[in-house]
Amino acid sequence: MTTAVADAHEHHGPEKGIKRWLFTTNHKDIGTMYLIFSLIMFFAGGAMALVIRSELMTPGLQFVHPEFFNQMTTMHALIMVFGAVMPAFVGLANWMIPMMIGAPDMALPRMNNWSFWILPVAFGILLSTLLMPGGAPASGWTMYPPIVLQTGVAFPFLIFSILLMGLSSIMGAINIIVTILNMRAPDMWLLKMPMFVWTWLITAYLLIAVMPVFAGAVTMLLTDQFFGTSFFLAAGGGDPVMFQHIFWFFGHPEVYIMILPAFGVVSEIIPTFSRKPLFGHDSMVYAASSIAFLSFIVWAHHMFTVGMPLSGQMFFMFATMLIAVPTGVKVFNWIATMWRGAMTFETPMLFSLGFVFLFTIGGFSGVMLAIAPADIQYHDSYFVVAHFHYVLVPGSIFALMAGAYYWLPKWTGHMYNETAGKLHFWMSTIFVNLTFFPMHFLGLAGMPRRIPDYSTQFADFNWMASVGAIGFGLSQLIFVYVLLTSKKGEKATDRVWEAPRGLEWTVPSPAPYHTFDTPPVKRVSEEAFE
Amino acid sequence: MNDHQSKISNRALTARLLLFAVGMFAFGFLVLPPLYDVFCDITGFGGRTNATAVTATERPDETRTIRIEFVTTVNEYAPWSFAADVDSMQVHPGKMYFATFSATNRSDQSLTSQAVPSVSPVSANEHFKKIECFCFTSQEFAANETRTLPLQFIVDPDLPEYVDTITLSYTLFKTENSYVSRTR
Numbered sequence: 001m002t003t004a005v006a007d008a009h010e011h012h013g014p015e016k017g018i019k020r021w022l023f024t025t026n027h028k029d030i031g032t033m034y035l036i037f038s039l040i041m042f043f044a045g046g047a048m049a050l051v052i053r054s055e056l057m058t059p060g061l062q063f064v065h066p067e068f069f070n071q072m073t074t075m076h077a078l079i080m081v082f083g084a085v086m087p088a089f090v091g092l093a094n095w096m097i098p099m100m101i102g103a104p105d106m107a108l109p110r111m112n113n114w115s116f117w118i119l120p121v122a123f124g125i126l127l128s129t130l131l132m133p134g135g136a137p138a139s140g141w142t143m144y145p146p147i148v149l150q151t152g153v154a155f156p157f158l159i160f161s162i163l164l165m166g167l168s169s170i171m172g173a174i175n176i177i178v179t180i181l182n183m184r185a186p187d188m189w190l191l192k193m194p195m196f197v198w199t200w201l202i203t204a205y206l207l208i209a210v211m212p213v214f215a216g217a218v219t220m221l222l223t224d225q226f227f228g229t230s231f232f233l234a235a236g237g238g239d240p241v242m243f244q245h246i247f248w249f250f251g252h253p254e255v256y257i258m259i260l261p262a263f264g265v266v267s268e269i270i271p272t273f274s275r276k277p278l279f280g281h282d283s284m285v286y287a288a289s290s291i292a293f294l295s296f297i298v299w300a301h302h303m304f305t306v307g308m309p310l311s312g313q314m315f316f317m318f319a320t321m322l323i324a325v326p327t328g329v330k331v332f333n334w335i336a337t338m339w340r341g342a343m344t345f346e347t348p349m350l351f352s353l354g355f356v357f358l359f360t361i362g363g364f365s366g367v368m369l370a371i372a373p374a375d376i377q378y379h380d381s382y383f384v385v386a387h388f389h390y391v392l393v394p395g396s397i398f399a400l401m402a403g404a405y406y407w408l409p410k411w412t413g414h415m416y417n418e419t420a421g422k423l424h425f426w427m428s429t430i431f432v433n434l435t436f437f438p439m440h441f442l443g444l445a446g447m448p449r450r451i452p453d454y455s456t457q458f459a460d461f462n463w464m465a466s467v468g469a470i471g472f473g474l475s476q477l478i479f480v481y482v483l484l485t486s487k488k489g490e491k492a493t494d495r496v497w498e499a500p501r502g503l504e505w506t507v508p509s510p511a512p513y514h515t516f517d518t519p520p521v522k523r524v525s526e527e528a529f530e
Numbered sequence: 531m532n533d534h535q536s537k538i539s540n541r542a543l544t545a546r547l548l549l550f551a552v553g554m555f556a557f558g559f560l561v562l563p564p565l566y567d568v569f570c571d572i573t574g575f576g577g578r579t580n581a582t583a584v585t586a587t588e589r590p591d592e593t594r595t596i597r598i599e600f601v602t603t604v605n606e607y608a609p610w611s612f613a614a615d616v617d618s619m620q621v622h623p624g625k626m627y628f629a630t631f632s633a634t635n636r637s638d639q640s641l642t643s644q645a646v647p648s649v650s651p652v653s654a655n656e657h658f659k660k661i662e663c664f665c666f667t668s669q670e671f672a673a674n675e676t677r678t679l680p681l682q683f684i685v686d687p688d689l690p691e692y693v694d695t696i697t698l699s700y701t702l703f704k705t706e707n708s709y710v711s712r713t714r
Binding site for chain 2: 108174208209213236245249308
């Protein structure tokens with residue numbers, strides 16, 4: 001047994017060229033591909049958002065036809081939800097979960113490759129609908145019948161791309177669950193797992209519970225359109241409202257699929273830069289689990305206006321408000337973690353603090369929307385747009401940015417440009433508020449969502465929002481600059497930060513192609529965790 | 531790696547999770563629609579009223595007067611004109627009433643229509659009883675034919691105290707062809 005043979009086996013590097021990326025089963029390669037893919041989709045969806053905001057900058061129709069405007073709102077949402085936020089968190093999971101739990105790779109590496117490579121196909125199909133006669137789907141991402149059935153030739157492409165996205169998510173989720181449950185280092189029992197791993201475990205269960213239901217709903221749309229069924233067609237005895245119920249049975253857990261991993265990311269970052277352990281680790285786990293459970297019984301708060309018995313409205317109203325309790329536990333735990341900590345404000349911490357503050361604003365407007373009698377006023381207004389953008393942009397996206405800056409030195413082996421990172425944070429924070437805060441006022445004043453033109457009384461706030469959106473879009477180019485120069489900074493140490501916790505900081509920077517070929521011994525994990 | 535820890539193998543766990551996903555698809559596709567139907571039939575949720583004729587005995591309550599409002603809508607792909615002959619009626623609970631609607635096929639071909647009813651408020655659904663209704667079956671129309679469509683109903687005296695107005699809405703659809711051909 002020579003050393004050379006052992007080396008060839010132990011430290012064989014990646015294949016060269018395109019084959020490396022096409023056939024890779026390495027969790028780090030696949031994580032990188034997920035992250036780059038989601039960044040591209042983030043800019044594609046962002047370009048569509050800028051089309052929307054340009055049109056809305058002043059009253060009247062300026063740049064696009066109303067039909068195309070509707071296609072933009074629909075595609076923007078589908079791309080941001082399924083193409084940017086979800087794959088980005090799967091990318092972080094791929095990169096970090098095996099390293100955080102001391103596993104050599106994901107449990108099902110070949111399926112991992114497959115679940116990534118389905119995505120470019122799915123989004124290729126979805127984006128190709130822009131070039132089809134009749135244009136892209138324009139029904140809104142919620143795809144309510146009967147309007148979605150009026151989509152032109154793009155309709156079956158929409159359905160198939162969504163089925164593919166669902167397939168990819170389900171495979172990714174199964175992979176993550178098996179990895180977490182079966183591949184943890186010895187002595188890392190469940191309640192010792194890092195919060196990011198915990199939140200992803202819960203998210204993965206949500207995914208396999210609701211993505212198939214969504215697949216069922218869009219399949220029913222498909223059969224209604226082409227195979228003569230009447231699931232949602234009133235003339236044939238169906239009920240379009242049933243689609244709303246099934247859609248939101250998926251749709252509400254879906255919003256927690258997009259935010260729970262974000263909770264995990266900031267729960268990793270805030271302790272590091274407060275130099276204190278996470279306050280109330282176990283209560284965070286129970287809070288995340290409670291949110292996941294409650295997410296299944298609140299779906300009808302999206303449809304208070306369909307005509308529901310009073311008892312139904314009361315149930316969904318109170319169940320929804322109940323979610324504020326575990327969410328509050330999380331927010332207060334983050335604040336308690338920072339309390340009397342030796343805090344420093346590097347870019348990941350800035351994004352995390354921005355997350356805690358601005359996500360909470362989105363949470364509060366969510367409680368306002370939960371009030372059934374008030375919601376009848378707010379429904380389908382810009383207030384709703386303001387609410388969900390506050391939880392998704394300075395919520396999920398800020399957490400993703402925080403995670404990217406936090407782990408970037410571990411991925412590249414070099415410190416990123418801190419000045420550019422801080423500039424990215426401040427520009428993003430200023431412009432995201434300029435974009436979305438005025439939308440609260442617009443909604444309360446009665447401006448409906450998904451319209452290309454509006455009454456002149458809404459002109460000023462819309463102009464502010466459009467300026468903010470352009471500024472926010474341009475600010476994201478700073479992030480691209482940071483990524484492009486990410487290997488130019490000084491060498492990162494293995495621990496990168498002063499006091500990070502977790503096994504990922506026990507491997508060298510940059511993380512070698514294979515880590516934890518042998519599971520970490522107890523001593524290491526104790527150092528990392530206690 | 532650390533097999534001593536895993537209670538079940540990767541393969542078995544994957545199989546279970548896949549089965550769970552397939553089960554959830556079946557739940558969404560096969561179980562939820564009929565379940566929703568049953569739920570609506572029992573609760574009257576979704577504005578549903580009885581879809582087939584019921585028999586009812588008259589026990590008039592002359593002390594109460596309820597206003598019945600009729601709303602008619604024609605689906606955008608249905609070439610009919612359709613309206614109630616009276617906009618509203620004052621009725622006593624427990625008494626039988628007749629109302630008529632008029633519909634005209636404005637196309638040059640014979641067509642079949644289906645009217646879909648909805649009752650509001652929800653708490654009135656189970657108390658608004660249709661004895662005879664043109665909505666129970668589809669209606670054949672010759673080209674350019676005008677028809678009078680009858681409705682016979684009774685409002686149950688058990689109607690909650692606070693309900694003083696019931697709105698009955700009909701939407702008229704064209705039944706033949708799939709949605710695709712209707713939209714083209």
